[in-house]
């Protein structure tokens with residue numbers, strides 16, 4: 484008997500993507516900021532309550548826009564977790580900023596808000612909370628600290644579309660927020676992202692920075708009679724074909740999230756016994772967080788060899804992965820950033836984390852099969 488392969492990720496198409504792309508083409512609107520882009524902006528604004536949403540090429544681009552909008556100067560410090568994707572740091576390093584890495588919380592793997600004040604110096608300009616796995620950081624505390632010290636907050640909500648904290652959408656609570664629609668995220672357009680502008684004072688400049696530093700958006704609205712170079716900017720907007728694809732995904736965002744949450748819950752129940760036996764730890768969702776099932780991961784017990792679990796799963800046709808190499812421990816992180824305090828949880832937890840397949844068209848039986856292989860694997864992989 485050959486066993487079906489279960490890939491780590493399988494991008495989900497709702498079925499209307501190509502139809503909407505054809506519509507965009509027939510409407511002869513191929514550049515950016517056409518009707519589909521406007522619909523997508525409206526959807527994000529309505530769903531999150533942000534003052535202004537702007538589609539970008541990627542979450543990376545939205546983070547780079549944030550660094551421009553905050554006028555980052557060489558030597559300015561930005562506090563962020565080390566346990567994150569490289570773009571969180573790179574966007575600020577591009578402007579000469581210095582990432583200052585703090586440790587993560589043991590429960591959510593998010594930046595530990597209790598370590599922020601000790602990391603603040605006279606050069607600190609901003610805090611960048613990363614909502615890992617679509618589970619919110621402790622935003623009330625983070626925003627309170629930022630207010631007291633006059634710092635900006637940029638939420639890296641790349642994984643946080645459709646997730647909430649105390650009822651508020653991730654990405655809508657800091658001065659700025661960044662979403663990703665990369666094919667590995669929940670709602671996708673291949674490559675893609677959005678900047679959520681929550682401080683209305685930044686909204687006009689955000690349009691300018693995104694349109695090559697010009698006031699072209701105001702020109703199109705008839706607010707100025709010509710458009711000119713206003714400030715430093717670049718081209719951060721996607722074309723209409725990408726927005727048309729994304730619109731098809733937005734229409735199904737609720738059902739996509741529901742389906743992912745069901746699979747997530749199946750994993751959670753199927754792996755409860757192994758947690759009770761002390762062989763792994765399952766994700767912890769604080770009660771104030773409504774997550775979006777972006778990811779199912781387990782933290783293997785320290786005595787279990789992760790590589791052999793991955794190999795055992797692979798031998799059964801099941802593809803699992805781990806991430807991230809903590810930034811403070813990478814060549815770029817050592818060169819461009821610095822740590823504030825100990826990296827105890829970052830170092831320990833990143834070495835134990837294993838991500839399991841989770842995609843919309845997976846079946847409950849797939850989850851059960853994966854859980855069964857993990858059960859067998861962790862017992863034999865115990866040192």
Ligand SMILES: *Cc1c(COP(=O)(O)O)cnc(C)c1O
Pocket residue numbers: 540541542543544567568570571613639641642662663664665674675676
């Ligand atoms: C995926 C991801 C990004 C980058 O998103 P892109 O859209 O690929 O640029 C940034 N930060 C985090 C935490 C991510 O997971």
